[in-house]
Every structure is written in structure tokens, then in C-alpha cells.
Amino acid sequence: MNAPRRIAVLGSTGSIGRQALDVIARSAGRFAAVALAGGGNTALLAEQVALHRPRYVHAPAPCAALETAAAASGARFAPPEEVAAAPDVDIVLVATAGAAGLLPTLAALRAGKPVAIANKEVLVMAGHLVRRAMAEGGGDLRPVDSEHSAIWQCLWGETPGTVRRIILTASGGAFRDLSMEQLAAVTPEQALDHPTWKMGRKITVDSATLMNKGMETIEAMWLFDVPMAAVDVVLHRESIVHSLVEFSDGSVKAQLGVPDMRLPIQLALSYPERMPEPAVPLLDLAAAGALHFGRPDTERFPCLRLAMEAGRAGGTVPAAMAAADEVAVERFLSREIGFLDIPRIIERVLEQHRPVADPSLDEVLAADAEARRLAAAVPAGVPA
Known part of the structure; x- marks a missing residue:
């Protein structure tokens, strides 16, 4: 058997990240998780580090259990952008939510790496910058969304x-x-x-x-x-x-x-080959x-x-739209606003947005930040 493909799983504690680690664990040594990055669920991340023993780990605020697990595994704490470009990483799975996936995606593509992309906001915010990074570094995108995997x-x-x-x-x-x-x-x-x-x-x-x-x-x-x-x-x-x-x-x-996300995840990691064993139950039409x-x-x-x-x-409008949606959804989940307020807030933000036609990365991030500020200020129940 060839050496395992070394996978960086960014967003390992989320839904896609957990399913990706399941695919890796079941791959009979074809894949290895060499980097894990999580968010606030540091207890779960500590368990993942202890199980997969990666070389790199990242969390915004590591807990004692995570630090202990990393030390026992010999893992080094490193920011996602550094991990994404590391020479001992073969494929970067970007499964983070929101704008957090943008910089690691750009770093991986500029380093010539394949990126298994499961983060919608990265391409919505800055698709033009992502394609430039692909052209500059020679990296490629492998879609993980079931719909885009199907098109692919x-x-x-x-x-x-x-x-x-x-x-x-x-x-x-x-x-x-x-x-x-x-x-x-x-x-x-x-x-x-x-x-x-x-x-x-x-x-x-x-x-x-x-x-x-x-x-x-x-x-x-x-x-x-x-x-x-x-x-x-x-x-x-x-x-x-x-x-x-x-x-x-x-x-x-x-x-x-x-309908099972393990199939597109597995395909993005194994491409251009298909795995010899089904990742999911077979379809019975x-x-x-x-x-x-x-x-x-x-x-x-x-x-x-x-x-x-x-x-x-185009331009910065999709970035503003995505940022406004992220804030509005969080406000809805916190019971601050109603379900129908989500599109109202997005429309109100887009009415106030001043678009830039061909934005730089700084201009994309500025549009994101401004849209978040505006979306947080729109009161509930007010028509756009």
C-alpha cells in the first residue's frame, strides 16, 4: 500500500469534520489526520487529538485537556494558515463555518495543495481571490457539498x-x-x-x-x-x-x-480514485x-x-450578504429575532452596502466586518 494521504481537517469538531474523521478512521490506512483545528468544543478536540495523534492542532482557546492531549501526542499548536501550507500536509479539508475558512484556503491553494472545500462562505465572499490563488500556486478545489460533488x-x-x-x-x-x-x-x-x-x-x-x-x-x-x-x-x-x-x-x-455526507467527503479525499468499499449504504431505487x-x-x-x-x-456584495446572514442566523438561534427577520436583515444590510467591483482581500474583509456591524443593529420585526 502507498503511504497514507496526510489530511488537515480544519473544523474537525463540526458536523463535516466529525464525519471526515470517521471516513479517515475507516480508510484502512489510506488517509491519516495529521492536523486538527477546532472551535469552542475543546473537550471534543482533545478526544480527537488523543485518538488521531496529529502533528498539528489549533483551537482559539485551548483547555487543559487539549494541551495535555497535544503534549502526549507530540502535536504542535499552529494557526490554520500555517497548517494549510505545511509541506507535510497533502490535502486540506476546510470544514470551518463562515469567514474563518478564507485565509487557510488561500494559503493552501498558493502552496499548490488540493483543498476539499466544505465552507460555502469562502467562495461566496471571495471566489475571485480563490481562483487567483489557484492560478498562482497550482492548487485545486474539490467540492464536498453533496450538490457540488455531484456536478463535479x-x-x-x-x-x-x-x-x-x-x-x-x-x-x-x-x-x-x-x-x-x-x-x-x-x-x-x-x-x-x-x-x-x-x-x-x-x-x-x-x-x-x-x-x-x-x-x-x-x-x-x-x-x-x-x-x-x-x-x-x-x-x-x-x-x-x-x-x-x-x-x-x-x-x-x-x-x-x-443522502449521506460521507460519500462526497471520501471522494474529495480519494480523488482521482474511487474507494473500493462503499462509504454509505447502497442506493435502492x-x-x-x-x-x-x-x-x-x-x-x-x-x-x-x-x-x-x-x-x-458580484464584487463585495456576496461577502456583505453572507456576513449579514451569519449574524442574522445567530440572532435567530439566540431568540433575539424571528425566522422571517433573517431575510429582512439581509436586505436592509444590502441596501446600505457600498459595493466594490473588484475587491482586494482587505476590501472583502472590510465589507464582511461592516455588514456584520449593520446586521447586528437592525431591530427585529422591521421591514427592509
Whole structure:
């Protein structure tokens, strides 16, 4: 067997990070977690360090248990940007939430490394900077989102320039059948109860508002080098068809599978090979039965419209939109605002945003910071 691929898992204590470590543990030595970076859950990070014995570890505020585990494992504390560019790291999995994934992604790409990207905000905020870093360093992006992994697979072996349309599928989230009156009364607990996927808190709320799908349209534009006009969204309740690509001759390819994030995670780590053993249960189409498709309702779920408009506007507008959403979701989860206040706050912030057409990294970060400040100040229940 070849030497294991050395994986840096940034965001190891989150949903994607935990599933990635499960894939690594089950890989029969094909992968090794050589760097772990977590957030506030330092107790879990300490357990992960003790189990995987990485070379590098990071936490914003290490606890005594983490320091003890790192010392026992011989791990060195290092910032994510340093880890992402380290010569003894082969693949960087960016599974952090929000803007925290941007600098490590840029560092890894400039160092010529593959980045398995599971952070939507990185491409939404600064897709143009990410593509420049790829060109400068020779690194590449491997999508981990199930939808973008599906598109990626559909494009294998195809001639560049033959894509007519990318079609992202959306489950519709926890509230796809609710009226506006019902949406106004939903609670954080209801928003976190996704009908299909088990995900982190922020992305689950984004799924309920369809902001998640809106951000995915912007991601698709940057990942696959297509205009926003070539990206579409359809509702698909069963989450069996993960996305589709329509080609110039009218042919449509789709990738299907059971809804389990371990499959796209494993594929991003093993590419260009496929693992010999299934990472998830096999799909039984006869048992799945009928598959349904429909159009999303942007009147009840305006976050999808706001995100796609931001993608078309470009510049710093997507960064401001993503930052406003992050603050609004946190305020909703803290019961400070209602569910329908999330799109209202985003729209209010975008009305006040002064866009920069081709922003530098500093200008992107400044737009992010200003949007957060504005979003925190918008009162609940005030129309945009």
C-alpha cells in the first residue's frame, strides 16, 4: 500500500469534520489526520487529538485537556494558515463555518495543495481571490457539498465549454410546506430539525431559509467557471438526485446516491480514485420509489433570491450578504429575532452596502466586518 494521504481537517469538531474523521478512521490506512483545528468544543478536540495523534492542532482557546492531549501526542499548536501550507500536509479539508475558512484556503491553494472545500462562505465572499490563488500556486478545489460533488462528477471527462446549465437540487428544508403565517411563528428547534440531512446549526437554518441553496449557486459559478445565468435550482424532496448538468446538445447527467455526507467527503479525499468499499449504504431505487421535482418559492423564501441577486452583482456584495446572514442566523438561534427577520436583515444590510467591483482581500474583509456591524443593529420585526 502507498503511504497514507496526510489530511488537515480544519473544523474537525463540526458536523463535516466529525464525519471526515470517521471516513479517515475507516480508510484502512489510506488517509491519516495529521492536523486538527477546532472551535469552542475543546473537550471534543482533545478526544480527537488523543485518538488521531496529529502533528498539528489549533483551537482559539485551548483547555487543559487539549494541551495535555497535544503534549502526549507530540502535536504542535499552529494557526490554520500555517497548517494549510505545511509541506507535510497533502490535502486540506476546510470544514470551518463562515469567514474563518478564507485565509487557510488561500494559503493552501498558493502552496499548490488540493483543498476539499466544505465552507460555502469562502467562495461566496471571495471566489475571485480563490481562483487567483489557484492560478498562482497550482492548487485545486474539490467540492464536498453533496450538490457540488455531484456536478463535479458529472463533468468528469466532459469537454470544457459544453455546459449549458447547472441544476442544483434543494430539499426545500424543514419548512417547505409552511405558509407565511406559519413561518413567522417557527422556533429555532423547528428550524434545526432538517427532514433529510444531519448538519451543523448554521447550515441547517440556512437550509430552512433556502439561503444555503442561494450560496450554492454562487459557489457553483466559481467552482465550475460558469456565469450565474447558467445556474438553476429545482426542489427535490427526496434528496436522492444530488444535482444535474445539462450540456449543449441537450443531454442531462445526474449523480444519485443516498443522502449521506460521507460519500462526497471520501471522494474529495480519494480523488482521482474511487474507494473500493462503499462509504454509505447502497442506493435502492425500487425502495426509494417516485422522485419529485418542482420550482422553489422565492416569495416565501426570499433568501434564495437575495443570494442569487448578490451573485449576479458580484464584487463585495456576496461577502456583505453572507456576513449579514451569519449574524442574522445567530440572532435567530439566540431568540433575539424571528425566522422571517433573517431575510429582512439581509436586505436592509444590502441596501446600505457600498459595493466594490473588484475587491482586494482587505476590501472583502472590510465589507464582511461592516455588514456584520449593520446586521447586528437592525431591530427585529422591521421591514427592509
